[in-house]
Amino acid sequence: MLVLLVACTDAPDSADSAGAADTGDSAEVTVCGDLETDTWSAGISRAGATYDFVLVASEPDPPDKGDNVLTVRVEQGGAGVGDLTVTLEPVMPEHGHGTNPAVVATAGSGDGSYVSESFNLFMGGVWQYTVNAAGSSGSDSVDFLFCIEG
DSSP states (O other): OOOOOOOEEOOOOOSSSSSGGOOOOOOEEEEEETTEEEEEOTTEEEEEESSSEEEEEEEESOSEEEEEEEEEEEETTEEEEOOOEEEEEETTTTTTOOOOSSSSEEESSSSEEEEEEEEEOOOEEEEEHHHHHHHHEEEEEEEEEEEEOO
């Protein structure tokens, strides 16, 4: 029998560390098992090559095991971009699997905010949220990593 224990603890932000801390974006870091992950708070952002991505809200807050809904804002030059196709791909990188369905659609409000359909984080551990955006200016994606208790 193999038992895997995953612990999540707060760790200081470090520019020399691997994972979420080395992006230079607005996220604090949590250590989860052997990986550094983002510490959830509304407003975490990542700059992509074409768009900037801001995690606006999560239900539940913070993300947790079970059903979740994510609100993301996509910006370009500081303004919300409302005419995109935005999807979310939640994956457990250490396990090599995602959710069912693997890609979660979002609904846009026209101001650059997109709310995902409900998706189930069915086990605790590290979950990577890949947020994809496609529009007239091109396609882009960024990753956020979170430690989900469970």
